[in-house]
Amino acid sequence: MNAQRIEDLVTAYKILLNEDVLDSFGHVSVRSATDGTRFLMPYALPPSLVRAEDVVEYTVADSQPVDAAGRKVNGERYIHGEIYKVRPDVQAVIHSHSPAVIPFSVAGVALRPVVAQAGFLPLETPNFEIRDVRGNGRGMQITDIARGAALAKTLGQAPVALMRGHGNVVVGSSVKQATVYACYADINARMQAAALALKTPIVVMDEPELFDPSEFDINRPWEHFRQKIVDADARKSMDRTQFGLAHTQGVQAG
Numbered sequence: 001m002n003a004q005r006i007e008d009l010v011t012a013y014k015i016l017l018n019e020d021v022l023d024s025f026g027h028v029s030v031r032s033a034t035d036g037t038r039f040l041m042p043y044a045l046p047p048s049l050v051r052a053e054d055v056v057e058y059t060v061a062d063s064q065p066v067d068a069a070g071r072k073v074n075g076e077r078y079i080h081g082e083i084y085k086v087r088p089d090v091q092a093v094i095h096s097h098s099p100a101v102i103p104f105s106v107a108g109v110a111l112r113p114v115v116a117q118a119g120f121l122p123l124e125t126p127n128f129e130i131r132d133v134r135g136n137g138r139g140m141q142i143t144d145i146a147r148g149a150a151l152a153k154t155l156g157q158a159p160v161a162l163m164r165g166h167g168n169v170v171v172g173s174s175v176k177q178a179t180v181y182a183c184y185a186d187i188n189a190r191m192q193a194a195a196l197a198l199k200t201p202i203v204v205m206d207e208p209e210l211f212d213p214s215e216f217d218i219n220r221p222w223e224h225f226r227q228k229i230v231d232a233d234a235r236k237s238m239d240r241t242q243f244g245l246a247h248t249q250g251v252q253a254g
Helices: 002-018 077-086 102-106 145-155 175-198 219-253
Strands: 027-031 038-042 055-059 092-096 160-163 167-172
Touching: 002 027, 002 038, 002 092, 002 175, 002 219, 027 077, 027 175, 038 077, 055 077, 077 092, 077 145, 077 167, 092 175, 102 160, 102 167, 102 175, 145 160, 145 167, 167 175, 175 219
Parallel strands: none
Antiparallel strands: 027 038, 027 092, 038 055, 092 167, 160 167
16 A cells, blocks of 8 residues: 555655755655554655655654664654654655745745645745754754654644745645645745735735635646656657767768
8 A cells, every 4th residue: 555655755756856846855755554653754865866665664653763774764754753743634744945935934024825726825834943942952954853843833734834944844635735735835935936026015815715625636736747757757768869879870970
């Protein structure tokens, strides 16, 4: 049962990289389909290298690997474990350093839904402040249970929370939903910033304009984003083939 979830997880990494949501860091996880007290996430490696065999199983209770097989596990796994712990509805978690979103976490300007496809966003996206829980520790990463629990509290029942100067966290009822939400959170941030650059104040969505997630067809944007990476791979293959042919012809002509 987890095979399909892991396949979607790997696809999510490719989509989020292609849409410039993930950078050299960031991570995606999915709750185990066979044991809800565990979740699946790749070990610590660049998102562009993630494969199905890189996935490690973790326990929700303490975010520790069941068997890392000697591999370095992700230091921010507590983001995922603590959210799964308090949100039984959540089946997937994404943490990214989306460049379009980060400015809203530091500028004192709330991220608000402005485009129809981002109607899943709350009227004002919550913003996690690491200083409230950092104590004597250093850095801005979520590297222990206390920080993870504080982030989960800020997220509450929302699908998205900003992380001041660090990025955002997006959750969903599936890998597909979380991935689509992460992409449209980034798109919405870009559109909101563009509108604010033109004129203030701007018109944002109100509560009746938000959509019911059960009525939003996740498969349509998921397949759109997925096809873009399939097409990109096909183009690369074609380019390599054409280059090989041209190179061979060039040699013969010479």
